[in-house]
Amino acid sequence: MDKIPILKMSDFLLVTIQVDLYDQLAENLESDLINMVKKYNSHGVLIDISAVSIIDSFMGRILGNIAMMSKILDAETVVVGMQPAVAITLIELGLPLKGVHSALNVEKGMALLRSKIHNIEQDISIPADDSSTE
Amino acid sequence: MTTKNEALKALQKRKKEVLEQWMKNQLEDEGLRNNLISDEDQQQTSDELLNLLLAALNDSSIEDVHSRDFEKVLDILSGISISRAKQGFSPRETGVYIFGLKEALLTTLQKDMKDPAQLYSESLKLSKLLDNFAISSFETFIKGREEVILRQTDEITEISTPVIHVWDGVLAMPIIGTLDSARTQIVMENLLQEIVETGSSIAILDISGVPAVDSLVAQHLIKTVSATRLMGAECIISGIRPEIAQTVVHLGIDLSTIITKATLASALKSAFSMLQLEVSKSKINSIPLAAR
Amino acid sequence: MKEQDVVPYRNRVKEHAVKMGMGLVNQTKLITAASELVRNMLKYGGGGIATIETISQGRENGVRLVFADKGPGIKDISLAMKDGFTTGRSLGLGLPGTKRLVSEFLLESTEGKGTTVTIIKWKNG
Structure with missing residues (x-):
């Protein structure tokens, strides 16, 4: 059985989806990820979907589920790198991905997560947006 | 034969x-x-x-x-x-x-x-x-x-939707003419593509050049804003004339989910504050914007 | 059609769309619509037949997809086309959302006999 690798980076979990998910794989990811959140007591989940060309309502539901389940376990979920065509299609489809935060890329996603859970680290010198280094 | x-x-x-x-x-x-x-x-x-x-x-x-x-x-x-x-x-x-x-x-x-x-x-x-x-x-x-x-x-349609890189992390797109669904798609596509390419987190959509905003145009604007947010960037609508504000309210269109500003200048200002940037007058004339 | 066929089917739809030079956004809309309908067919129709063809009308080229199942059919089509309605465990935006993604959408259903959905996406539509 194929699996989507989940990387642990300090307080966060990082998932990079490189293939178009078929249903079983997506459902496995959902449960694996939630188990990992519990196991490592993670406070943030970062899902990189920059290589995903299609998000239908099923995939949208999986993402929403992950966000809601993580939230219950006190972890925030950020989806990063959504393709423009995917965003336009989701809006047209009427799927706003409620409860899921988004960011343009992994870097900004990390910054967003850190700003959301600033009570974790004493040092919150990292700004909310890295482009503020003018 | x-x-x-x-x-x-x-x-x-x-x-x-x-x-x-x-x-x-x-x-x-x-x-x-x-x-x-x-x-x-x-x-x-x-x-x-x-x-x-x-x-x-x-x-x-x-x-x-x-x-x-x-x-x-x-x-x-x-x-x-x-x-x-x-x-x-x-x-x-x-x-x-x-x-x-x-x-x-x-x-x-x-x-x-x-x-x-x-x-x-x-x-x-x-x-x-x-x-x-x-x-x-x-x-x-x-x-x-x-x-x-x-x-x-x-x-x-190609020439009427330019995306302008106004500041590091801030894009502006002036829309001139009526927004129909075909145009909205092109506007969205160009804007989102540019957001990805430049990694900009704020986009300003200036509608000073849009003659009228009815419920359909408003819906297109809302769609564009939602798509931008879905990508992880923020979208500000600027250039709203008083008569447009009037029709919007009279038609009962809800724009409360969208950040709206009267002018491009005030949109840019709020973009700066979102990015935690400060523009200030300087003794050395190095910051062009502050020269005014 | 089985669950594992969804992704290969989407790839085949993509091939057709790419071949005629459809833009990326329209491609994505078409493939997403196809994905929704295949899932509907698997979930409610108990599987069925999905066909892909390239069509042209005048100057316009497009892709036509037909999804036919022999499931229980849809009782009230106008209700099924309303945003937010669902009988299954989904978000309930399958049909109306899908309709917004394509140029033409035709739903025929006979209770007890099955459902056929035909969609067309024009290259520039």
Whole structure:
């Protein structure tokens, strides 16, 4: 059985989806990820979907589920790198991905997560947006 | 080519006469402008068209205007129609050209066929056929025009949606003209693509150039904002004129989920504060924006 | 059609769309719509037949997809086309959302006999 690798980076979990998910794989990811959140007591989940060309309502539901389940376990979920065509299609489809935060890329996603859970680290010198280094 | 049809036999026999008659018909027509095309060229294409037509005509095809036998004829006809349109002929003139052939065919037919009933039925078939050709030449002409319009529309949409990189991390897109769904799609595509490429986290959509905002336009704006947010960037709508604010409220459109600003300047200002940037007057004239 | 066929099917739809030079956004909309309908067919129709063809009308080229199942059919089509309606465990935006993604959408259903959905996406539509 194929699996989507989940990387642990300090307080966060990082998932990079490189293939178009078929249903079983997506459902496995959902449960694996939630188990990992519990196991490592993670406070943030970062899902990189920059290589995903299609998000239908099923995939949208999986993402929403992950966000809601993580939230219950006190972890925030950020989806990063959504393709423009995917965003336009989701809006047209009427799927706003409620409860899921988004960011343009992994870097900004990390910054967003850190700003959301600033009570974790004493040092919150990292700004909310890295482009503020003018 | 063997045929049982008397009319066709007669026409094939008298091909030259038909051509002469046709050319004569055209010269008689006042509308003909011989400065656009030389007589020799005209003669040559007409001869070719007639040859193809007579070759395509047989016992079965004369009954059926949509017969596949006429494919070649229609091909050359559309070629003539397009080249004539380019040469500056009006569609009427091209129509007259084809109706001239019909007249010539019918006149020639009259000479050979003595039985009125038969003559009538064959003439009817031929006119139906030629009428169809004339219509198809019109269609080709219109199609040619449509292509031009389509290309221009593409060009207009292309040039009317520029994305401006106003600051590090801030994009602006002035929209000029009405926002319909096709345009919204292009606006969204260009804007989102640019957001990805530049990694900008704030986009300003300036609608000073949009003549009116009705519920449909508002819906398109909301869609664009939602798509931008879905990607992880923020979108500010600026350039809202007082009358637009009035209509929006009167129509009961809810724009409360969107950040709206009256001017591009105030949008930029709020973009700066979102990015935690400060623009201040400096003693050394190094910051251009603050010079004002 | 089985669940594992969804992704290969989407790839085939994509091939058709790419071949005719459809833009990326329209491609994505078409493939997403196809994905929604295949899932509907698997979930409610118990599987069925999905076909892909390239069509042209005048100057426009497009892709036509037909999804036919022999499932229970849809009782009230106008209700099924309303935003937010669902009988299954989904978000309930399958049909109306899908309709917004394509140029033409035709839903035929006979109760007890099955459902056929035909969609067309024009290259520039």
